[in-house]
Amino acid sequence: MPNIHDIAKKAGVSVSTVSRVLNNYKYVSEEKRKAVQRVIDEWSFAPNRNAIGLIRGETRMIGVIMPYNNNQAFDQMLHGALNRSRELDYSVAVLPTKYDKNKELEYLYMLKNKWLDGVIITSRANDWEQILPYVEYGAIIACEFTEHPEIGCAYIDRYASYVDSFQFLKEKGHQAVAFTTARGWESKSTQQTIAAYENVFGAVPDRYFISDCYSFEDGYRAAEKLLGLSDRPTAIYANGDEVAGGMYRYAASAGLTIPQDVAILGQENQPIGVALDLCSVDHRLVQVGEQAFDLAVRRSRDKVNIPYRIIKRSSV
Amino acid sequence: MPNIHDIAKKAGVSVSTVSRVLNNYKYVSEEKRKAVQRVIDEWSFAPNRNAIGLIRGETRMIGVIMPYNNNQAFDQMLHGALNRSRELDYSVAVLPTKYDKNKELEYLYMLKNKWLDGVIITSRANDWEQILPYVEYGAIIACEFTEHPEIGCAYIDRYASYVDSFQFLKEKGHQAVAFTTARGWESKSTQQTIAAYENVFGAVPDRYFISDCYSFEDGYRAAEKLLGLSDRPTAIYANGDEVAGGMYRYAASAGLTIPQDVAILGQENQPIGVALDLCSVDHRLVQVGEQAFDLAVRRSRDKVNIPYRIIKRSSV
DNA sequence: ATGAAAGCGCTAACAA
DNA sequence: TTGTTAGCGCTTTCAT
DSSP, X not given: OOOHHHHHHHHTSOHHHHHHHHTTOSSOOHXXXXXXXXXXXXXXXOOOHHHHHHHHSOOSEEEEEESOSSSHHHHHHHXXXXXXXXXXXXXXXXXXXXXXXXXXXXXXXXXXXXXOSEEEESSOSSOHHHHGGGGGGSEEEESSOOOOTTOEEEEEOHHHHHHHHHHHHHHTTOOSEEEEOSSOTTOHHHHHHHHHHHHHHOSXXXXXXEOOOOSHHHHHHHHHHHHTSTTOOSEEEOSSHHHHHHHHHHHHHTTOOTTTTOEEEEESOOHHHHHTTOEXXXXXXXXXXXXXXXXXXXXXXXXXXXXXXXXXXXXX | OOOHHXXXXXXXXXXXXXXXXXXXXXXXXXXXHHHHHHHHHHTTOXXXXXXXXXXXXXXXXXXXXXXXXXXXHHHHHHHHHHHHHHHHTOEEEEEEOTTOHHHHHHHHHHHHXXXXXXXXXXXXXXXXXXXXXXXXXXXXXXXXXXOOTTOEEEEOOHHHHHHHHHHHHHHTTOOSEEEEOSSOTTOHHHHHHHHHHHHHHOSOOGGGEEOOOOSHHHXXXXXXXXXXXXXXXXXXXXXXXXXXXXXXXXXXXXXXXTTTTOEEEEESOOHHHHHTTOEEEEOOHHHHHHHHHHHHXXXXXXXXXXXXXXXXXXXX
């Protein structure tokens, strides 16, 4: 494989001239530029990206830290990031953690060893205290709101969204409302959901709250539990449309009518929700991913709020 | 940021010794090893990955070329690749093409400029003739069968699978069978579907074949068209469970009973299919992704067949 | 077991 | 406008 010296020699110029042609510098005579370009084409020369990364100290590569990649919500954010990466001519690395703290730190380490220019944290296992030391090495953008001024973020006002959702259910006449979340108390999103519930309905009855729901199957089982209660809820707020789909399926198989017997409210406006005509709170996660990517590229520390919306359908 | 020289100086050894410690070489006295390790820890030194990539000529990074990333089928393969990447301590870059030939070639170029050790092609826009020249620069693994001996692949016997599917429908008593595909005639998978159809049912009536179906909405519209026919099909074979879900939704809204009025057969065993109790042909795409990744890492040119299965549910 | 030194392939400051 | 040259940070002979 030829290197820049070979090209220079063959074209009868110096390596700097080749470099200038490669990087579209002005101050290169048309004559030499053509000569160099001819050799580059002829030998189909490709400048070594590691050498460039080494010297420039940047790789034009952004990492997306996500707990799971086959998850509707995270895939939407990844999708947003990929959209922008194409337009800005960056590459993206997918960094799945399964909420493993060490794995997450390993990924952050890739900023330090100059492999990544920045990372987008769609959801994290570590506390900010563990993460903050890495801001010195590259952009760290969160997909949640954080006070830390050194962390840029593209976020949703989740608390407001949850309050709105519960309020919406209440206005539809529901008093006995249950809900599910992905993670447990360690997750801020779970805490916010609970706080919003308390704001609207008061204390959360233990039996009306189920965590660790990720999939269709989890939703099915959650509904089984919830709807088997003697004082079963008249509405369920699911943490995602797939989970909501599982609930729908259980309810249907149990002979319950939706929304008369039980109302179901999902999240993220997924195809399965459209399929089942499920009412859903759309947090516009693709937009979150796009914004986060832009912030990462610009090494910005801005805090950008992304608006949500409730999509009304027949399940509530 | 300290480099290997700083570490060497501080530890009172040469750079080669530091390098040896970094790479776990034997023949380093326990004494020096400890001294070096102490400095590395103290300064939390991170060796520059670009320098290593430059010198070693490999990056432990594999790219996954995929037309769309928010697509059930491709996401499954990506998921498989990520599974293995974690275990083998590799990174993966997502390379979305939208079936743009130039973009695809740009990604292949990343092998040449030493950014990627290998790529997995989940689906391609270019002919093999365009792609083959790049095998010289890194592993190229396809997720489809190809004759070319220089291309390793993890593939499904799609033709057999399609024949089996149509046969299954036929055995259930269906004669008027329609089907959808993602891409048009340019796609081998479409061609194989058609060939399989002809094998089982004879010539394909134009009105029973609809291409460019990717999403739930596409499925909905396809069903609208198909079921509006005066001689409407009694069964539809959809190219994916989301598409099948859209068909289900249309059929339901049109007051048709499944499978009595129309049977629906999907693909890839997705949550939406489980939700709607849709019969589905599972091509085990996660396994395909896993296998492809292993082949890429091993720079293997093996051809590995992944078995499929029909999951029987109430929609047929 | 350890170190000196020659690169890996490129960019950019400096000189001309 | 062009060339010379000194690195970027690391690995790896080759001596010792």
